[in-house]
Amino acid sequence: MKLGELASRLGAELRGNADVEITGVQGIEDAGPTEITFVANPRYAGLARTTRAAAVVVDPEFQEIEAATLRIKNPYYAFSRALGFFYQPPAYPPGIHPTAVIDPTAEIGEGAHIGVYAVVSAGVRLGPHATLLPHVVLYPGVQTGSHFFAHAHAVVRENCILGDHVMLENGAIVGADGFGFAKNEAGYWEKIPQSGPVRIGSRVDVQANACVDRATVGTTEIGDGTKIDNLVQVGHGSRVGRNTLLCAQTGLAGSSEIGSNVILAGQVGVAGHCSVGDGAILTAQSGISHDIPPGKTISGSPGFDNRLWLRAVAIFQRLPELVKRVSRLEERIVAQSASAAGHGEEK
Numbered sequence: 001m002k003l004g005e006l007a008s009r010l011g012a013e014l015r016g017n018a019d020v021e022i023t024g025v026q027g028i029e030d031a032g033p034t035e036i037t038f039v040a041n042p043r044y045a046g047l048a049r050t051t052r053a054a055a056v057v058v059d060p061e062f063q064e065i066e067a068a069t070l071r072i073k074n075p076y077y078a079f080s081r082a083l084g085f086f087y088q089p090p091a092y093p094p095g096i097h098p099t100a101v102i103d104p105t106a107e108i109g110e111g112a113h114i115g116v117y118a119v120v121s122a123g124v125r126l127g128p129h130a131t132l133l134p135h136v137v138l139y140p141g142v143q144t145g146s147h148f149f150a151h152a153h154a155v156v157r158e159n160c161i162l163g164d165h166v167m168l169e170n171g172a173i174v175g176a177d178g179f180g181f182a183k184n185e186a187g188y189w190e191k192i193p194q195s196g197p198v199r200i201g202s203r204v205d206v207q208a209n210a211c212v213d214r215a216t217v218g219t220t221e222i223g224d225g226t227k228i229d230n231l232v233q234v235g236h237g238s239r240v241g242r243n244t245l246l247c248a249q250t251g252l253a254g255s256s257e258i259g260s261n262v263i264l265a266g267q268v269g270v271a272g273h274c275s276v277g278d279g280a281i282l283t284a285q286s287g288i289s290h291d292i293p294p295g296k297t298i299s300g301s302p303g304f305d306n307r308l309w310l311r312a313v314a315i316f317q318r319l320p321e322l323v324k325r326v327s328r329l330e331e332r333i334v335a336q337s338a339s340a341a342g343h344g345e346e347k
Contacts, residue, residue, distance in 0.1 A: 003068060012078060017068060028056070029051070031051055031054075035053055037079075040075045045062075097117075109126050115134045117135050118137070120138050127147070136155070146164045149166070150167075150168045153171050158175065169230075173211045176212075176213055179213070196217050196220065199220070204222055204226050225243040232249065238256040240262075241278065242261070244264075245264065262279065265286070280293070288303040
């Protein structure tokens with residue numbers, strides 16, 4: 001593809017030779033003379049001056065550099081679109097593999113691809129253009145919208161409902177039993193039935209080995225456009241709003257309430273029955289056991305305001321020095337007190 005055509009398709013302003021042939025995309029340090037790259041983070045701006053790339057996707061106000069530039073307001077998103085022009089994932093034509101097990105009561109929408117050893121149980125309603133790769137299992141009563149895509153070994157448990165364009169990566173589990181146990185009179189833990197399904201909206205991605213548990217009663221709900229990263233745990237009865245990011249190893253205890261457009265960075269922990277308001281950000285490894293108002297940025301464990309946390313961390317790094325200074329001051333005060341006492345006795 002010519003660089004000029006790529007700029008046109010992205011809607012970017014091109015500064016450079018429109019006739020350069022582009023064969024692919026690559027990171028800024030590895031890109032070659034027929035590839036494009038991008039700069040969205042200022043920390044990589046210096047590398048743009050030395051990159052071997054044919055062109056760099058940058059912000060409109062970015063400095064002039066030797067390489068050609070494609071200037072657009074959201075360089076990262078433009079780069080992701082460009083990646084889609086050059087890389088296409090494997091295509092799975094409609095058809096049902098002879099080893100797949102499909103209950104006669106299941107309804108299969110048009111254009112479905114059902115792969116090797118996939119299992120579609122009784123009463124399943126699979127929307128049009130679904131793709132089930134090897135060893136996917138849909139329990140009884142599952143319902144999916146159009147263009148459902150489940151990678152190998154994904155599982156959807158009984159009676160869960162999924163919207164349009166939902167993607168489950170390898171090993172994702174939707175609707176496993178929540179962690180519910182009650183002690184009986186003999187002091188043993190007995191399992192509490194987990195009767196409520198999971199409801200997932202449209203355009204939701206659940207990444208590899210993430211778990212969205214079913215509810216004890218009611219439902220566990222995931223809103224439209226939300227993305228759930230690898231190894232995330234969504235506890236039973238939790239509710240997550242629209243366009244929220246749950247990043248790797250985040251854990252939501254049961255009955256958590258997470259708003260829309262929230263970002264929970266890696267390894268965030270939310271205690272049960274806590275709520276996080278719309279637009280809040282919890283930075284990596286934050287842990288909260290209280291409600292978070294909308295729009296707040298929280299850090300630390302226990303979590304508190306990010307700006308105060310940054311100051312606290314700066315002070316924490318100075319603690320050894322501060323301890324020494326306090327010790328010296330204490331010694332000076334003791335010495336001055338002793339000296340003053342000695343002068344008093346002389347009088």
